Amino acid sequence: MQSKHRLWWLLPLGLLVLAWVLDRQYPLPAAPPPATRVLAEDGQLLRAFPAPDETWRYPVTLAEVAPVYLEVLMAYEDRAFYYHPGINPFSIVRAAFQNLGAGRVVSGGSTLSMQVAGMLDPYPRNWTGKLQQAFRTLQLEWHYSKDEILTLYLNLAPFGGMLSGVESASRHYFGKPARQLSDAEAALLAVLPQRPSEWRPDRYPQRAREARDKVLQRMLQLGLWPAQRVNAARREPVAALPPEPPLLAPLLAQRLKAHCPSCTEIHSLVDAGLQRQLQGLVESYRVRLDERQSLAVMVVRNADRAVRAYVGSAHFGDQLSEGHVDMVRAIRSPGSTLKPFAYGMALDRGLIHSHSLLMDTPRHGKTYRPHNFTGGFSGPVTAIEALRRSLNLPVVQLMEHLGPDRFVATLQNAGMILRGEGQLQPSEAVVLGGVGTTLESLVGVYTALAREGLAGAVRLQPHEPEHNRWVMSAGAAWISWHMLAQNPVRALNPLSDRPWQLAWKTGTSYGYRDAWAVGVSPQWTIGVWVGRPDGSPSPGRFGRQMAAPLLFRVHQLLPEMGVPLKQPESVSRQPVCWPLGTLKQQQDNKVDNCLQQFEAWLLNDTAPPTLTQTPDMLQPPLLRKVWLDEATGLGVSPSCKTAEQHLEQRSIALWPLPVEPWIRAEWRRESRLPPAANRCTRLVGGRERLRIIGIENGNHLRLPPGRETLEIDLGVSGATGSLNWYLNGESLTALQGNRLALALKNSGHYRLSVVDASGNTDSIQFSFQRSHTGD
Known part of the structure; x- marks a missing residue:
């Protein structure tokens, strides 16, 4: 008898050893990894990437879920969750009697722990499968606390389609995090995992309402909610958004995920509200582009160089405009920027x-x-x-x-x-x-105009440090900003009286391949690029026409504190x-x-x-000192002064030689410098002005009858060495002897310029008209 008694004591020990062996032999499957979420600065979702099993599963904790959802879930699914060992025999017996009485399955006996076990390790719907579920449930209770098991349920429960977990369901169906669920929404999500395909609120709103109201009725029957609260929840309509993730800053999100492939939650510095506004603005601006053009916009807060909005393409995913290419980071010619x-x-x-x-x-x-x-x-x-x-x-x-x-x-x-x-x-x-260069790099250096000459890389994420590098002094930055702060508002809207706080610059690359506009206000730096991602030209599309209008509209979206840039002590006027x-x-x-x-x-x-x-060409000094005969006002050299003459020294300011054709006649050298006295003829040497001979300034030329081309033989006087001729800035080929055979075919206004080897210049303007009148 004593040996049998000892064997009964060994039975629990043997069961424990068996359980330990089975647990070691068949460990619990790990929970599947969640989806990756890229978040705005305030935690709003910018873009999500599905988990490896192609489901939308957003990690969430008990503290991040509305208490009302947990209350409804526990009341409806498993009121004894915190008291049973994972399997509740009373629930199983009650469900069996209910199903036998109804002749069909009307109730399940599965606890939340059993449901989690089935989510971690799906089992066949037979007795063998039930034993497998029971084993996994006990195993689950052995390894995890009740709160941990409940957290697993919150993250793994199916909610229809590819939605897994209450957080993804709440965001996809209702556009809000699970911590903001209402009573009616909490009731619907509590029951939805029972039949996720049949009760989806986006597809079957009436079925979803009936299922939700059944849960609300249970809350009333259990005495947990008063009738007034239940009736208010019933009046709330069942309305759901399509279960699709948002696409805010999609290319930025893709970029950040590529930097951290294993991360499940990635934080950015983007302002979600501003990003929505900017994407809406870009969407409306697309009508100005051709089907192969794209654009990129970046908005940076000057105080910390945080990227607050990021648009990498005009239409994400579009094939014709290569919407998958992030033009914020593309290497392009910056033009004049x-x-x-x-x-x-x-x-x-x-x-x-x-x-x-x-x-x-x-x-x-x-x-x-x-x-x-x-x-x-x-x-x-x-x-x-x-x-x-x-x-x-x-x-x-x-x-x-x-x-x-x-x-x-x-x-x-x-x-x-x-x-x-x-x-x-x-x-x-x-x-x-x-x-x-890149738009991102350009914007980072442009911030120096509002940051006392300190440039640096823009910041995409909170953990990225600020790096300041000197590009110019604070005074030079302040002056440069004011040189660029011209106000185009009057041209766009003559009635606008809004103070202008934006310094801006446009640029167009060679062959109209890239159109740029960069603006700097005291608080913001904005960069805009427009063009074709494949680098082909967009004829006639330049920065001031294509990029600047978008720049100004983006600037209007941004709040300004109204505080001007502080003028450095090194700057004076x-x-x-x-x-x-x-x-x-x-x-x-x-x-x-x-x-x-x-x-x-x-x-x-x-x-x-x-x-x-x-550095490679000397020119005469602009301040010329001359001696004048006080009696005649003529120029005299002290070496040829007579005893009767009284000389006066005078300093005369002259203009640079290359600009003389564009200044008033009385400001040119021939008018500013005094004529030389006869006895000092050497002062006159080389002072004959370079002149174009053949057309006078201001002439209006017409094509003679019966001719297709007007041919004019031109020459010069007062030239030194070889000549360079220019017509409207285009170089012309001179004949032997530095003469020019000018052939005019097209009507218009022309400027003809000539430069000799000494840098002397002359320039005339004239017009040519092909049509002619009769006698």
């Missing part, structure tokens, strides 16, 4: 102030001869006008002084991505777009004079040498003189 940095660097090096005289004139004797976007020349222009009009020749003049190597190195040190031949072997062409370019108060600008006056922004109270030479 690099010009502001050349002006900022020139300010820092003491080469210019905001109203320095720069030359928009033909580049005779130069191997690199770019043209302006609109063609032709403007002569002398202020630095601010040259930048705002995006003139090519003045900025190339600056580049010759800055040095392309130094320019490229400074931009790269500031964090700008530069690619291509222009980066490997820099030349003056780099400032006109002769290099490749003082009057300067042309042609010398120096302060009006200087001695050289007194008398009649201040021919034009401007209020200029100066850096460190310094007004650099007008650039009159380039």
Whole structure:
């Protein structure tokens, strides 16, 4: 008897050993991984990527689910969940009697633990399967706490289609997180896993209502909710969104997921509300594009360079416009968008102030001869006008002084991505777009205009650190911002009185392949690119026409604090004079040498003189000292002065030779310099002005009857050496003897210019009309 008694004590031990062996031999399957969610700064979902099993499963904890859902779930599914060992025999017996009485399955005896066990390890619907479920349930209770099992249910329960878990169901059906579920929504999601395919609210709203109301009735019968609360929940309609995930910043989300493939929750700095507005704006703007064009927009908060909105393509997924290509990161020619940095660097090096005289004139004797976007020349222009009009020749003049190597190195040190031949072997062409960069990189460096000259990479995620790199001084950045802050609103809306707070610059790459616009306000930096992802041209589509209007509309979406950029102590505003370019108060600008006056922004109270030479070409000084006979006013050299003469020394300000054809006649050298006295004829040598002979300035030419082409033989007087001829900026071929055979076929207005070997120039304007009148 004693041996039998001992065997009964060994039975529980044997069962424990058997359970341990079975647990080791058949471990619980791991929970399937969740989907990947890319979130906005406030936690809103930007885009989700399905789990490996192609289901939408968003991880959630008990604390992240509305308490009302847990209350309804426990009341309806398993009131004794926290008290039974996983299998509730009373529920199984009750369900068996109910099913036998009804002659069909009307109730199940499965506890929440048993349902989780079946989700982790699906079983066949037979007695063997039930034993397998029971084993897995006990195993589950052995390894996990009740709260952990309930959490597994919240994440694994099926809700129709490819939805798994209450969080994904709540977001897909109701567009809200599970913590915000209403009473009616909680009741529907509590019952939906029983028949997820038949009670889907997006497909079968009436069936879903009936199932939901059954749960609400149970809450009333159990005395858990009063009738008033139940009736209010019943009145709520069953309305569900299509079970599709949102697509906010889809290309950014794809990019972030690629950086962390194993991450299940990825946080960004995007403002979800602004992103929705921007995508809506882009969608409406697409009507201006052709079917193969795309666009990209990036909005960055200057304070921390956080990317608040990100549109990588005009139509995500579209095949014709290659909507899968992220043009925020594509290497493209930036056109003229690099010009502001050349002006900022020139300010820092003491080469210019905001109203320095720069030359928009033909580049005779130069191997690199770019043209302006609109063609032709403007002569002398202020630095601010040259930048705002995006003139090519003045900025190339600056580049010759800055040095392309130094320019490229400074931009790269500031964090700008530069690619291509222009980066490997820099030349003056780099400032006109002769290099490749990205919209993201460009925006990062443009933030320097609002951040006291400090540039850096933009930030996509909260954990990314800020890196500040100097690109120009705070004073140069402030002046550059004001040089670009021209107001186009009056042209777009004459009635608008909104204060303008945006400095902006456009750019167009060679062959109309890329249209750009970048804007900087005190709080924001915005970048816009428009073009074809395959790099083919979009003829006639340029930055000011295609990208700038979108830039201005994006800026209107953004809140501005109204706080202007703080003016650095190194910046002052003082009057300067042309042609010398120096302060009006200087001695050289007194008398009649201040021919034009401007209020200029100066850096460190310094007004650099007008650039009159380039590193490879000397030009006469602009301040000429002459001796005058007080009696006659004629020019006299002290070496040929007579005893009766009294001489007066005078300093005369002259304009740079290349701009003389564009200035008033009374400002030119022949008018400014005094004629020489007869006894000092050597003063006259070389002072005969270069003149075009054959057409007078302002002539109106007509085509004679019976002829298709007007041919004119032109010459010059006062020339030195070989000549270079230009018609509307285009180089012409001279005949032997430096004469020019000009052939006109098309009606229009023309500017004809000539430059000799000494840099002397002449320019005339005339018009030509093919039609003619009879006698």
